Amino acid sequence: MSASRGVLAPLQSVFTVLARIGSVALFLLRVLAACGPALARPRLIAHQVYNSGGRSLIIIMLCGLFVGMALGLQGYNLLARFGSQSALGVAATLGLLKELGPVITALLFAGRAGTSLTSEIGLMRATDQLTAMQMMAVDPMRRVVAPRFLGGVIAMPLLASIFNVLGIFGAQFVGVYVMGVDRGTFWSQTQGAVDLRDVTDGLIKSFSFGVACSLLAVYEGFHAKPTAEGVGLATTRTVVASSVLTLIINYMLTAAFL
Amino acid sequence: MDLQGVHYSLGSRRIFAGVDIRVERGSITAVMGPSGTGKTTLLRLITGQIRADAGEVRVFGRDVGTLSTAELYAMRRRMGMLFQNGALLTDLDVFENVAFPVREHHRLPEDVLRRLVLMKLHAVGLRGAARLQPAELSGGMARRVALARAIVMDPEVLIYDEPFVGLDPISMGVVVRLIRELNDALGITSIVVSHDVPEVGSIADRAYLLAEGRVVAAGSAAELRESTVPAVRQFMEGAPDGPVPFHYPAAPYPDELLAEVTP
DSSP: OHHHHHHHHHHHHHHHHHHHHHHHHHHHHHHHHHHHHHHTOHHHHHHHHHHHTGGGHHHHHHHHHHHHHHHHHHHHHHHHHTTOGGGHHHHHHHHIIIIIHHHHHHHHHIIIIIHHHHHHHHHHHHTTHHHHHHHTTOOHIIIIIHHHHHHHHHHHHHHHHHHHHHHHHHHHIIIIIISOOOHHHHHHHHHHHOOHHHHHHHHHHHHHHHHHHHHHHHHHHHTSOSSHHHHHHHHHHHHHHHHHHHHHHHHHHHHHHO | OEEEEEEEEETTEEEEEEEEEEOOTTOEEEEEOOTTSSHHHHHHHHTTSSOOSEEEEEETTEEGGGOOHHHHHHHHTTEEEEOTTOOOOTTSOHHHHHHHHHHHHOOOOHHHHHHHHHHHHHHTTOGGGTTOOGGGSOHHHHHHHHHHHHHTTOOSEEEEESTTTTOOHHHHHHHHHHHHHHHHHHTOEEEEEEOOHHHHHHHOSEEEEEETTEEEEEEOHHHHHHOOOHHHHHHHHTOSSSSSOSSOSOSOHHHHHHSOOOO
16 A cells, blocks of 8 residues: 555645646636726726835835845956956846846745735635625625736836846946946946847746736635635745746746847 | 525535525524534525535525526625624725725715715714724624624625624624614514524524424424424523534444554
8 A cells, every 4th residue: 555655646746736737727817807807996906016016115125236236246256357347237237137136026026925915815715704705796806816916917027127226226336336347337338238128028027927926826815724824824835836936937938038 | 585405515424404494574584503503504505605415595586506606696785794703804994894895886976975884884883983993893893893884785685694602791782682673674684593592582583493404493482492302402401412412423432441552
């Protein structure tokens, strides 16, 4: 018996993962179907953009600044080996726009906004609020899930853009004022090398991360077991799944954009 | 509202094996029974959250089990439901909670809506609490707010899930009076699911006692008190042992004590 279990266990976990992917995909269709009616009520969505985005703003700005500053130091040291310190602006800006900005923002979003979405919806289920809505003939998919999903999808590219601005500023600050790169060179090189495509690539990435992270957050909350333990587990799963999915999508999009 | 021969099982556990209940228009009907007899499940059947395996659940003359989601939502707009814990929306204050169903379903001018909500809050005695958050309310107040929300759409049927659980005597008295008054003043049909014998006895026109998946007794509260059926006697008197055994089913005690302990 133990031998058969030994063979079946990995298979079973593969099935569990496949079943979960299927379940999330079906949930995405339900969410998208509910997004139409939800769009008719922009105030609900605006409120959720504030909840997911506005409340993450401080940590995003702070992290953007410090990531940019670290990038300035590392970039300068690396480029100095080839005598091309003047390319610091280009290196930092491209690194932020195309990779670090969208990815780190998505990871922070999963930890800050994603967890609060999951626990909020999970607790609404645990305290019968979702059932109460259904009893009042209000569809929780339209009233609760879709606005939160859309709020996250809208907030993510905005947050990533703010992260990038602060990051570039941080890199410039360290490069120019600490390491002594010429300020004019920093900006003119950057202006010359970065084109619109670099910006849109990054925006497409963070939009995709927004869809993935928000979807997983509302999915886990909506399907959380209605107990304290269940909501806790769902919150953990949100962070883990969003982070992993973000990095996988990031690789695939990077490969696609080359 | 009419339930005929309703069967329902959850997994291998049989919850209802042929339940018949009739609710007269304009009356207060109580469904009583020990914990775990499926009282809340019965409400879920009536409101169409789950479907019966066999039998008919007729509400407003239609079989709930055959309704589409849209029809189900249309039916629920004619019902109000009071949840055990109130189930107030925690991100809205008291006023907005009561206004919630109206805002979702109608476009009323703000001043009309305000008067409507204040009127319902006044009816439950909580007009002064309109701007409090749900977390600031006591259990009894939360239930009264939930009651105001349940009646804000002027429902034809009001369903109460354990309305007396965990209330102090004063709050209990308030809720008992409100259920009776709302029923009489608004001509609502009420269904009260509860195991609080004296409170239910004081307001119900007709009571059903559920046990082991069936209705074991039906009648007015007085008739139930006079009943000689052992299951009814045990429930009405609160006897710890009887047809509902004190012990959860288990192996014989001596056998279990002497059994070898296996790690």
